[in-house]
Amino acid sequence: MNIDTTHDHHMHSVFSDGSSSIEALADAAVKKGLSRITITDHMPLPFDTRYAMAENHIAAYRASVGTTREKYIGRLDIDMGIEMEYVPEYQSWMDSILDTGWEVAIISVHRLMVNDTYRMVNGTVEEFDLLLQGFNMDIQALYRAYYKTAQAAFETGRFDIAGHLDVLKKHNVNQTYFDESDPVYRDLVLETLDTIRNQGMKMEINMGGFNHPVGEQYPSRWIIREAVNRRIPIVLSSDSHCPDTLGQHFDRAAEMVRKKGAISAD
Ligand SMILES: [Zn+2]
Numbered sequence: 001m002n003i004d005t006t007h008d009h010h011m012h013s014v015f016s017d018g019s020s021s022i023e024a025l026a027d028a029a030v031k032k033g034l035s036r037i038t039i040t041d042h043m044p045l046p047f048d049t050r051y052a053m054a055e056n057h058i059a060a061y062r063a064s065v066g067t068t069r070e071k072y073i074g075r076l077d078i079d080m081g082i083e084m085e086y087v088p089e090y091q092s093w094m095d096s097i098l099d100t101g102w103e104v105a106i107i108s109v110h111r112l113m114v115n116d117t118y119r120m121v122n123g124t125v126e127e128f129d130l131l132l133q134g135f136n137m138d139i140q141a142l143y144r145a146y147y148k149t150a151q152a153a154f155e156t157g158r159f160d161i162a163g164h165l166d167v168l169k170k171h172n173v174n175q176t177y178f179d180e181s182d183p184v185y186r187d188l189v190l191e192t193l194d195t196i197r198n199q200g201m202k203m204e205i206n207m208g209g210f211n212h213p214v215g216e217q218y219p220s221r222w223i224i225r226e227a228v229n230r231r232i233p234i235v236l237s238s239d240s241h242c243p244d245t246l247g248q249h250f251d252r253a254a255e256m257v258r259k260k261g262a263i264s265a266d
């Protein structure tokens with residue numbers, strides 16, 4: 001499988017929770033030798049968060065991607081993308097954003113609804129503990145809900161890239177919360193990969209996890225191997241929130257994809 005290590009598919013600017021302008025991201029991308037970037041700020045949500053774009057900033061966001069693209073013609077290709085968060089209770093909200101028209105739509109699950117409250121999956125460890133409490137400390141029920149929600153998102157057929165597929169392992173250092181070799185977990189992941197393949201979607205290897213407690217990419221290497229076996233197209237994402245991390249660990253991820261046959265039970 002061919003992996004393009006010069007295209008970074010996932011990053012955030014000041015329009016959501018990133019620290020820099022779109023132009024600063026483009027400038028850093030050129031300096032790092034990337035040939036293409038996809039800007040994917042968090043789209044607005046129908047409730048308050050610390051990361052989503054303000055609802056009335058979508059037009060300015062599109063304009064900024066557009067003007068930066070013009071400025072970098074011949075030096076860097078720039079895609080107008082989004083990271084959409086799947087909130088199934090707000091289908092028409094999501095549809096209206098998607099209907100605006102985007103070149104690339106990443107779909108991610110960041111929260112699950114428990115007791116009428118959306119709890120963070122990939123926030124702080126305290127937030128993860130609150131989520132788990134919402135599932136009466138039943139981690140299997142939590143990860144089943146997570147992957148079933150991801151599958152429902154993919155089955156809408158409206159998205160291009162499955163975002164940080166196993167991000168629920170963010171705080172699972174030394175398997176504190178769950179064991180990925182649990183057959184129930186593995187079957188849910190494999191079922192989710194089948195959904196990605198059947199929808200003709202791509203899967204990202206998201207390097208944001210290197211900056212998180214788990215200290216490695218999303219998803220785990222055994223999941224990458226299963227994705228390659230299913231011939232799911234794989235793309236590389238830094239999930240940068242600042243210019244410094246653009247393209248981070250891309251060579252390592254490409255190596256993981258190439259060596260999938262040599263990676264044993266991990
Ligand atoms: Zn995300």
Ligand SMILES: [Zn+2]
Pocket residue numbers: 010011012083239
């Ligand atoms: Zn992101």
